[in-house]
Amino acid sequence: MEQKNILISPLDWGIGHAARCIPIINNFINQGCSITIFASEEINNFFKIRFGENIFYINDKSKPFSYNKKISLLKIFHFALKMKKNTIVENRLCAELCENKKYDLIISDNRYGFKHDNIKSVLITHQLMPIPPFIFRFSKPIIKNYLKKIFSSFSEVWVPDYKKPDGLAGKLSHVNFKIPNLKYINPLSRFEKLEINSLPIDENKILLISSGPKNHRKIISKNFASIFEKIPNINVFIIGTTPFETKNKKINTIESPSDNEIFELITTSSIIIAGAGYSTIMDLYALKRSAILVPTRGQTEQIYLSKLHEKNMLIARKFKTLKIMLENLKETSYLLKKKEENFNIFN
Known part of the structure; x- marks a missing residue:
């Protein structure tokens, strides 16, 4: 043939x-x-x-x-x-x-x-x-x-x-x-055929999934890093952006991680922060992980999708809201765990 x-x-x-x-x-x-x-x-x-x-x-x-x-x-x-x-x-x-x-x-x-x-x-x-x-x-x-x-x-x-x-x-x-x-054709995720491992969640690990155009990713990552620098006893991983200078040595940037690396980070991080883009949402649902969704200002699609998924996700529509969430790590981590316990695709 x-x-x-x-x-x-x-x-x-x-x-x-x-x-x-x-x-x-x-x-x-x-x-x-x-x-x-x-x-x-x-x-x-x-x-x-x-x-x-x-x-x-x-x-x-x-x-x-x-x-x-x-x-x-x-x-x-x-x-x-x-x-x-x-x-x-x-x-x-x-x-x-x-x-x-x-x-x-x-x-x-x-x-x-x-x-x-x-x-x-x-x-x-x-x-x-x-x-x-x-x-x-x-x-x-x-x-x-x-x-x-x-x-x-x-x-x-x-x-x-x-x-x-x-x-x-x-x-x-x-x-x-x-x-x-x-x-x-049903949701598409690069993680859909990977088995969710039994590795324990690291309570001190925070993952930021940087998305959107290249320049946008770098600006957003730097803004978020300014919050992380003031929080003690955490390990932060920022994926999808070029490395940048930061005062906190516990902030790690990975510009082009493999899918296995991303999979490991998503499944073992206590708190995941991501944009409300549709591909990101499909990946989170494939791995049954709740995250803090930060819709991009002015993008009606992301604003709508974040509202649609409020039952399974936490939403930070403003930078100030995200800052408060991260300053109260234990409470935020607890809220995300509760959402994962009741995770449901069809609300």
Whole structure:
């Protein structure tokens, strides 16, 4: 039987989109498929740590898509124009890649333009209907019609969530309009097939999972480190950011940990602090760990997801709240343990 060639391209917005592609890549490798990744240099380095020379890598040198925290009608209009331009660029890049090599399947994680009219193209997304800022709620019908057009241009749309409402993404992935080519493929986590070990939890170990774009990760990590420096008798591990100077020698930064290292840190840390991104939430649920979720200001998706998971997680919407939580480590650790005892996917 002829080997199938598969082209995969995740959105360059932090590591989350790449991380949730890992189970899909593993599945295709087990089927004997040839995998090519088209992504930024940082994302490709992330995959190289995990797959080595078992797959092919092509660096995407186009400018990564970015978001602006400051909201105005002009910025929303500029955002829409930039998104349309990005979609055209992605479509052109995909066409060029398909001219140089024959692919049997294209998988795009949240890249709306990365598809080919003559090749089966799949879009992975958990946001079937994003949540606009409240003052722009009037734009919902426009967004809905735009996305329906995007979804219909792909052969299939794969949603990494349970079909049963509310799943893990709630109304983001469960909508009231029909998408004929929609498939729910259940949550995707790189840890889903790893056995949860019986290593004891270290009561003095705190883990910060830094996520989002590279510059954002470094700023957030430095801000959090300023809290840790004032807390005695703790060992802090910050993953996903470049090392930076700190007064506290017990703060350890690991820029590119392996999945086994991350797995060990998540399963043995007393307190886990993370953003409220969907990929992070899928990983926490796969390992049945409660954490302090810190939604990024201005990101309606993360604000919504943090509210949705309040039963299983602690939420720190403000830096001041997180500081109070960490200054009361024993109480915070106790609250997280109680949530884990009653951990439930379907609230």
